[in-house]
Amino acid sequence: RKEVEQDPGPFNVPEGATVAFNCTYSNSASQSFFWYRQDCRKEPKLLMSVYSSGNEDGRFTAQLNRASQYISLLIRDSKLSDSATYLCVLTGFQKLVFGTGTRLLVSP
């Protein structure tokens, strides 16, 4: 099983839609979890950390389910500018592990 797995997508949604991505991980000892956003041919940028109790930042909500070993990202009221690839990142053994990303395309 891969350390971290994401559905590559693309997820095609209209503006204003709500969309959610999941990311599953295999290392139950992982302590820290993040969502990074990567625009085409650009560097990844931190979108938000993921806390055990779940956390929200504007239209974005992140949740962690340790029992089932997955994290999720929910985007409400999608904007055209949300089109990007969303990378799931978590701590492995003394290192960060990056998922391959889920591509989101928001259309008018």
Place this chain on the structure above:
Amino acid sequence: NAGVTQTPKFRILKIGQSMTLQCAQDMNHNYMYWYRQDPGMGLKLIYYSVGAGITDKGEVPNGYNVSRSTTEDFPLRLELAAPSQTSVYFCASNLGGTNEKLFFGSGTQLSVL
């Protein structure tokens, strides 16, 4: 602050050539990293450094070398370029360790032909 600065942005090498990818940060970060990203793949760690004078291998170090003579600079050296090293390279830094936000440079697109 410029953040993390990488040069060059693009480079084409012939097989067997060598080059150095430059990376500098002005945030006084102790930790610096080099990643490569192949199409459709996650970022893979090549080398990292926890401070000046200290470097260590990541997941995919073969064919690369690094040095960290100062806190600010972390160059990545390719000695004998191979087609398998065609990739996008990202340098990153943070204050310390895996719990801290990573700041990335804008990347270097390298093609080895």
